[in-house]
Amino acid sequence: MKKLLYITDQDEYVDNSFIAPLFEVYLKKYMTIDIVYFTEFKSDFERKDAHRFTVPSRYKNSLLQELKRNDIEMHNYDFVMVRNNIKILEHILKYREKYHYKALYRFSFPKRRVKMSCDKADNKHTILSSMMNHFKLKSDVKTINRCDALLPTSKRMHEVFLPKVTIPDIVCSPSINPQILHENKQHTGEEKRFIYSGTLDKVREFETVLEAFSKVISDQWKLFISTRDVEYTYEMLDNYPNIREHIEVYNAKTKDALLDLIAKADIGVALLPDIPIYTSATPVKIFDYYSSAVPCLMTDSGHVTTLFTDSTDAWFSDFTQEDITAKIEYLLTLSKKEVMHVGAKGQKRLLDVKNYETLAKTIADKLEVL
């Protein structure tokens, strides 16, 4: 069995829907997977178990030396995959010839582009920062092109954000985990319960969604928001006192807690601005909603329309207040049964075309022929 070392920029306690099922369960059927996490707090290297290692973040730039000090033999790996961090990737590429592994770069999200967008929204963007970003991107592309393969979240993400990366790509998208499907808990309330989970910031323009809800005539609705950005959310909600009593804010700490909360809702909300950082790949929140067979109202963008069909297994809306309001009004007219039916169809659709089991097999096959 071939051996892959996955080096993630996430911390040791990450509770992410992606890494756990794909790397810790499904890919293990095809290859041995070891995972390196980083800790900002613990002082020493730690073996969580035979395949998971935690390394103090101060060793990021001398990772292989630290692994060697702890008896992890790099010669044993056929593949070393680095998630998002170019500095670590450079370090891995430096030793590729010595240890004879194939270097892979996992591009999960265009973080720099998001930061630039945030800076623009905060009026912090300057010509200098724009130039710096341009040169940094150029240098990143050069580094990534030295790898054996790129693993973007979607083909489109590769095309839009790293068009000059010419190495083979293996799409590594978030998917639904067939082993963890939560039952939708039907509530007895008359109202329709919507849920939004995930980050909230200026770039996501959630005000547009709140504005839309505030224009809805019916008051038979509730909106649950689960986010780590609780303070930002409360500040934003202060501007919508007329709908404040309809909205409950949560900060689900674990994936299980989030899926439990989702299961209590009727309709998921994945309304994000129609810009490439959000429309070039299917947002993880959509998979979270459908894990509990909760159907989703999402922005009508090219990417999701290839996956779902409007009013069959999801609902699409333009990212405008008017269109969202109209769609919510429509959803409030549907019966619970109709809503449930759409949720069940959407879940089936994802299980058919985007589940971790098939994704793992595809990735393993592609790595085999690299």
Added chain:
Amino acid sequence: MKHKHYDVLIVGGGISGTALFYELAKYTDVQSLCLLEKYEALATLNSKGTSNSQTIHIGDIETNYTLEKATITKRTAKMVEKFCLQYGLQDKIMFKHQKMALGVGEKEVHFIENRYEEFKALFPYLELWDVEKLKVLEPKIVYQDKAQTKLRPEPIIAMGTNTQYTTVDYGAMSESLAEQAQKATGVPTDIFYDTQVTDVIQKEDKTFEVLCKDGAAYTANFVVVNAGAHSLFLAHRMGYGKHMGCLPMAGSFYMTEDHFLNGKVYMVQNNKLPFAALHGDPDILAEGKTRFGPTALMLPKLERYKKGTYLDFIKTLNFDFHIVKIFWDLFKDSDIRNYVFKNFLFEVPLINKKLFVQDAQKIVPSLSVDDITYAQGFGGVRPQVLDKEKEKLMLGEASINPENGIIFNMTPSPGATSCLGNAERDTHAIVKHLGLKFDEAQFLKDLTE
């Protein structure tokens, strides 16, 4: 001239030296024991209550410990507790306080919540305390103002306990260990004070001659050097441990006049800063006061508040290209550079309090410059070891055992907590080398759970 021969001779009468002295006297059939102490009494340097925060570092609230390390320290920390209970020292030199690791801000809160889940099986008594609980247990860390009307803006959470022994006066414990050692056996158990060891020489018959500054010389079949940074100094003189250097880190404290904290409050530690995370402790030597610290200052001498030892520092640093590389790796990180510079400023009169209070406000947001005073005479030196082969700063303790009848120990934090565990390790080495008997069953019954 004095010239006496012993089975085992220990250099250094701090907590580590006296712990070994006790275990050998109490649990082995050693025929003669000697302890040489440089100063006029036991534990006048780093084991003294004024030099450290007197904490039993069990690993439950020390956020930089891995689970593996905490499992080890738990066993040795319990030995300290069992020793004190065995001799009725609870509430005399060992105390129960509330203690907690405090997470401030979203990232640290997330970390503490997860760490609690990871560690609660090893430490079942730990509890997770939210803001409401903390308002009752430790109100000053919750509020932004002294009147306690306004909550601090950042989210906070703590994991802690108020059922455990947390604090020991390690200076007093050193005296107790020596006293109990001498009571435990009828064989010679000599302690010589004001005896500074200058050299140890291995003789042709494989025994060791220990030479002292006052002209005295002792011989022994086995020698253990537990002399802080001077352990490495003596090791180098014998040609051992050349792959190591010593970086003395001095720590200072600030004291409040009033009662500020009900228990120990530790903060989440940044792994890039291996020396010490700032914490707040009720002081057992100055009743009613709260001690904040320690700071971390690189000091070019091996002993704090004692004359000299600058030359010893230069020799023990063992300066070469590898040391330059270690320093380069440390200082190229801006977090470490800023930390070192800031800690230097914590020692500069007029500006030190103002700067220190900014850091301490992470624990008590309402703490002001007027609340604290520099604790003159408090603070010790941690001999942090530099590993020249691996070109890195070693964290925690280090031991050199060439397996020929001599051991050198450097025991910075958590050395005091693990004194009886380290002594157990050395006892095994000594009885094996000298062919002595070790009553391990009784030892384990007395000192372990």
